[in-house]
Amino acid sequence: MYKILFFSALLFSCNQKTFKTPHIIIETQFGDIEVELFSEQAPKTVGTFLSYIESGFYTGTSFYRVLKSETYETDNNTGIIQGGLWQTNRNKKNAIPGIVHETTKQTGLTHQSGTISLARTKPGTANTEFFICIGDQSHLDFGRRGTEDGQGFSAFGKVFTGMNIVRKIQNQKNNEDTFYTPIKIYKIQIIK
Numbered sequence: 666m667y668k669i670l671f672f673s674a675l676l677f678s679c680n681q682k683t684f685k686t687p688h689i690i691i692e693t694q695f696g697d698i699e700v701e702l703f704s705e706q707a708p709k710t711v712g713t714f715l716s717y718i719e720s721g722f723y724t725g726t727s728f729y730r731v732l733k734s735e736t737y738e739t740d741n742n743t744g745i746i747q748g749g750l751w752q753t754n755r756n757k758k759n760a761i762p763g764i765v766h767e768t769t770k771q772t773g774l775t776h777q778s779g780t781i782s783l784a785r786t787k788p789g790t791a792n793t794e795f796f797i798c799i800g801d802q803s804h805l806d807f808g809r810r811g812t813e814d815g816q817g818f819s820a821f822g823k824v825f826t827g828m829n830i831v832r833k834i835q836n837q838k839n840n841e842d843t844f845y846t847p848i849k850i851y852k853i854q855i856i857k
Contacts, residue, residue, distance in 0.1 A: 687715060688825060688856040691748075693728070694849040695834055698797075698827035699856070700781050706772040707821040710783060713764045714795070714821065718853050722761075722793055726753045727847035730796070731839050743800025746834050747784055749793045752847050761792040767819045770807035776817075777801055779824035779831070788816045797824060797831050 684701070691698040704711040717723065730747035750758035766788035769775055776782060780798045782805065785791035796818075798805075805811035805818045812818065824831060838845045 684856070687711065689715075689718060689853055690856060691723075691827075691853050692851040693830065693834065694851070696827065696830040698830050699825040700822050701825045702781075702822040703772070703774060706774055707767045707819065709765045710767050710819050710821040713792075714783075715855060717761075717793055718855055721852075722750060722757070723850055723853040725852075726750055726850045728834055728850060729844055729847040730842055731835055731837070731844055732842055733799070733835055733839075743778075743802070744835060745796040745798055745802065746831060746848075747794060747796040748848075748850055749784070749795055751794055758793050763790040763792055764819070765789060766791065766816060767821070768807040769817050769820055772820065774820040775803050776805040776811075776820055777803065777823075779828055780820050781822040781824070782818045782820040785818065788814065791819060799828075799831060799835055 687702040687704055689700050689702065691700065702711045702714065726749060728746045728748035729752040732744035734743050764783065766785070774780070776798050778798055778800050780802070782796055782798070783791035784794035784796055802811075803809065807817040808815055809817060834848050837848060
């Protein structure tokens with residue numbers, strides 16, 4: 666009997682995911698996106714983002730913004746999808762203070778396909794809004810042309826699994842840079 670319990674416990678522990686860096690699941694109406702967060706490179710951004718998840722800020726939110734290039738085949742479209750509280754709870758979003766801006770020059774990260782990053786206006790104004798890159802978006806890095814101030818955006822992780830879901834979301838009908846119908850984010854949870 667003890668052998669059976671030991672082997673059952675061993676099998677259970679072998680099936681548990683263990684990571685050196687935090688992982689999260691973004692649960693959407695089209696499926697789940699698993700994201701690895703780079704806490705060593707971008708500690709302030711990751712720490713704050715995780716605190717927002719633990720506070721339940723992303724429950725019942727959406728992906729509402731999209732950028733895409735119509736000149737590429739669907740699976741290779743480049744651009745971004747952006748989500749957060751803006752469409753579902755703007756008052757709460759506006760009440761949350763900005764996060765210290767960690768540039769890609771400081772972190773060594775870059776906006777490649779699958780990168781998750783914080784949306785912002787001026788440095789230090791980013792809070793709950795994030796975007797995921799589809800294709801090479803390195804023009805959003807520090808010192809490049811993606812921002813007027815040259816500070817770029819704060820990359821802090823990368824899609825681990827679920828880029829097919831990211832592309833499916835990106836391919837939904839849009840009016841310029843806005844989805845006709847926001848894509849539901851049921852919740853974001855931390856994988857323990």
